[in-house]
Amino acid sequence: MKTGTEGAKRGFVDYLWERMSKGSFWATKLKSWLWVFIRTVLISGISFIILYPILIKVVIAFKDPIDLYDATVVWIPKHFTLDNFKLVSDALHFPKIMLNTALLSGTVMFLQTLCCVLAGYGFSRIKFRGSGLLFGCVIFTILVPPQTIMIPTYLQYKNFDVLGIVSLFTTQPINLINTYWPFLISSALGMGLKTGLFVYIFRQFFRGIPKEMEEAALVDGSGTFGTFTKIILPNAMPAVVTVMLFSFVWQWNDSYFTGLILNDAKVMSSMMSTAAAQILFFLTPPGGSFKPDPLYLSMIQNTAVLMAISPLIVMYLFVQRHFVESMERSGLVG
Amino acid sequence: MKLPKLGLTLHQKQKYKGVWFILPWFAGFLLLFFTPLINSLRYSFSKLELNETGFSIQSVGWANYRNALFVDEHYVRTLTESMLNMVINVPLIVIFSLFAAVLLNQKFKGRALSRAIFFLPVILASGVIASIENGDYMQGVIKSASQQASGESAMFQSLELAKLLYSSGVNHHIVQYLVGAVERIYQIVTSSGVQILIFVAGLQSISGSLYEASKIEGATAYESFWKITFPMISPLILTNVIYSIIDNLLGSQTTKQIQETAFKSFQFGLSASMAWIYFAAISIFLWVVAMLISKKVFYYD
Numbered sequence: 287m288k289t290g291t292e293g294a295k296r297g298f299v300d301y302l303w304e305r306m307s308k309g310s311f312w313a314t315k316l317k318s319w320l321w322v323f324i325r326t327v328l329i330s331g332i333s334f335i336i337l338y339p340i341l342i343k344v345v346i347a348f349k350d351p352i353d354l355y356d357a358t359v360v361w362i363p364k365h366f367t368l369d370n371f372k373l374v375s376d377a378l379h380f381p382k383i384m385l386n387t388a389l390l391s392g393t394v395m396f397l398q399t400l401c402c403v404l405a406g407y408g409f410s411r412i413k414f415r416g417s418g419l420l421f422g423c424v425i426f427t428i429l430v431p432p433q434t435i436m437i438p439t440y441l442q443y444k445n446f447d448v449l450g451i452v453s454l455f456t457t458q459p460i461n462l463i464n465t466y467w468p469f470l471i472s473s474a475l476g477m478g479l480k481t482g483l484f485v486y487i488f489r490q491f492f493r494g495i496p497k498e499m500e501e502a503a504l505v506d507g508s509g510t511f512g513t514f515t516k517i518i519l520p521n522a523m524p525a526v527v528t529v530m531l532f533s534f535v536w537q538w539n540d541s542y543f544t545g546l547i548l549n550d551a552k553v554m555s556s557m558m559s560t561a562a563a564q565i566l567f568f569l570t571p572p573g574g575s576f577k578p579d580p581l582y583l584s585m586i587q588n589t590a591v592l593m594a595i596s597p598l599i600v601m602y603l604f605v606q607r608h609f610v611e612s613m614e615r616s617g618l619v620g
Numbered sequence: 621m622k623l624p625k626l627g628l629t630l631h632q633k634q635k636y637k638g639v640w641f642i643l644p645w646f647a648g649f650l651l652l653f654f655t656p657l658i659n660s661l662r663y664s665f666s667k668l669e670l671n672e673t674g675f676s677i678q679s680v681g682w683a684n685y686r687n688a689l690f691v692d693e694h695y696v697r698t699l700t701e702s703m704l705n706m707v708i709n710v711p712l713i714v715i716f717s718l719f720a721a722v723l724l725n726q727k728f729k730g731r732a733l734s735r736a737i738f739f740l741p742v743i744l745a746s747g748v749i750a751s752i753e754n755g756d757y758m759q760g761v762i763k764s765a766s767q768q769a770s771g772e773s774a775m776f777q778s779l780e781l782a783k784l785l786y787s788s789g790v791n792h793h794i795v796q797y798l799v800g801a802v803e804r805i806y807q808i809v810t811s812s813g814v815q816i817l818i819f820v821a822g823l824q825s826i827s828g829s830l831y832e833a834s835k836i837e838g839a840t841a842y843e844s845f846w847k848i849t850f851p852m853i854s855p856l857i858l859t860n861v862i863y864s865i866i867d868n869l870l871g872s873q874t875t876k877q878i879q880e881t882a883f884k885s886f887q888f889g890l891s892a893s894m895a896w897i898y899f900a901a902i903s904i905f906l907w908v909v910a911m912l913i914s915k916k917v918f919y920y921d
Contacts, residue, residue: 333737335809401644408641427653433878434895437663437888438656475648510637535743598743606736
């Protein structure tokens with residue numbers, strides 16, 4: 287018995303020796319190592335390019351103003367401080383704006399996802415004459431640049447009056463500019479930012495879910511809406527999560543629609559575009575001719591940007607693993 | 621006995637129930653998309669003036685279009701520039717994202733982490749954050765400091781690359797293109813997040829048996845990429861090209877100009893007509909591209 291295993295071992299060693307003495311073995315080994323090396327270099331290089339701006343901001347944000355003119359300090363500050371964060375949150379009323387933005391983005395995300403799930407499901411199931419045309423409309427909303435309908439949209443919200451219903455109760459149409467209503471209305475009716483894309487993703491996703499599942503539920507006595515909430519939605523979670531993230535992030539970052547509707551810097555994205563001026567105002571003592579140091583200003587501004595995107599990054603870390611799965615199953619692929 | 625046919629069959633009922641699901645979207649489409657679209661077309665043919673009670677409209681025919689194309693000194697130039705930029709950027713973005721997706725689809729240590737980093741531009745590259753990036757003081761300081769440390773500037777590095785390419789006998793225009801690409805690498809990487817995501821998902825859905833079979837037949841990795849991966853992923857290339865075009869145009873100079881014409885100089889009619897010319901240019905371009913690519917696209921089913 288013992289000799290048997292020994293023999294086998296020797297056989298294996300011989301075999302290994304024979305393989306390793308061949309040139310082709312080393313050639314393939316070298317090739318694969320070379321590939322691994324190149325791949326590692328490429329991936330880490332590109333990752334660095336992507337992370338570079340964030341790293342810079344982190345470095346700047348923790349720097350003490352003393353380090354600004356120290357030539358030996360480039361990346362790692364000598365004096366760590368949290369003063370910059372404190373200053374930003376005072377100067378820009380940061381907590382309040384953060385809360386506003388989070389509430390707005392959250393509501394928009396919820397309404398938008400709801401509307402798009404419904405529409406996507408509808409589009410995946412109905413089939414009558416003209417349903418293709420209707421879906422063509424979804425694609426059309428993706429293709430038309432939002433600037434094309436910018437002015438009428440603005441005027442529509444400025445004199446908001448749906449089919450003359452509003453003017454029945456009040457004498458004149460209401461002005462919705464500088465309120466949150468336009469965001470809520472457009473997202474609830476599925477015409478918010480890039481909504482066409484979301485409908486498309488959901489429709490493709492639902493097409494991948496077999497019809498038999500719904501039929502079984504129907505036979506068991508569940509209604510159409512019951513089937514939808516109990517069978518279809520739980521199955522669509524990856525797509526829902528992805529769309530929610532997109533919707534939240536795009537609302538958070540959007541400067542186009544927000545800039546159009548909101549005049550005051552009430553939310554993050556409009557705050558960011560005026561941050562420099564606000565910080566300057568905050569740092570300049572009233573009546574004085576003293577001008578703050580531009581480098582210091584820029585440092586504070588970088589801190590502000592970092593604070594604005596940090597919630598997104600935290601959220602992203604949790605949701606990111608659903609990304610590929612949902613895209614794969616969404617059939618966007620096939 | 622034959623039962624009388626009452627109403628609709630189950631399948632028909634289901635079909636029409638689907639309409640209820642679409643209803644909110646459809647209402648939005650009519651009220652918030654179609655109406656503004658028609659209005660915008662109307663405004664583009666008229667002079668729009670805001671006053672206390674609302675606004676007044678006077679029809680002026682094609683004057684706005686004439687103004688945009690022949691009178692305004694910037695519009696035509698910005699339009700051609702944004703189109704040209706797009707023509708240059710989109711192929712780079714698509715090729716880069718396909719390449720990155722192939723890399724990310726392989727098995728190696730730290731794949732989850734590198735995927736997370738590669739998809740990060742999806743959330744960061746949009747909106748104001750990207751616009752603040754440029755022309756920032758502090759970042760400029762750090763950049764120049766690190767360049768001093770490494771002893772050469774970025775400009776010089778790409779000159780080296782150009783020299784190398786020239787001496788190996790590459791066509792002048794291609795060299796220019798590649799050097800430009802290297803200089804804009806950040807822009808390209810950050811605008812290809814969604815595209816990489818779509819490609820990775822597509823690569824994962826290609827069944828492994830195809831690769832196994834080709835390996836047994838003796839195909840190299842290079843061959844199996846061009847004979848299997850590329851055809852299988854070609855529908856997604858079409859999707860990604862279209863997505864990149866639209867995405868690229870959203871942040872272009874022209875859109876900025878359209879916005880400024882409307883809300884800074886208050887020429888609403890002119891702005892609307894500019895937007896329509898822009899839209900027409902995009903749709904013609906998209907149509908041509910889609911035609912060209914969809915001929916080559918291979919559908920597995």
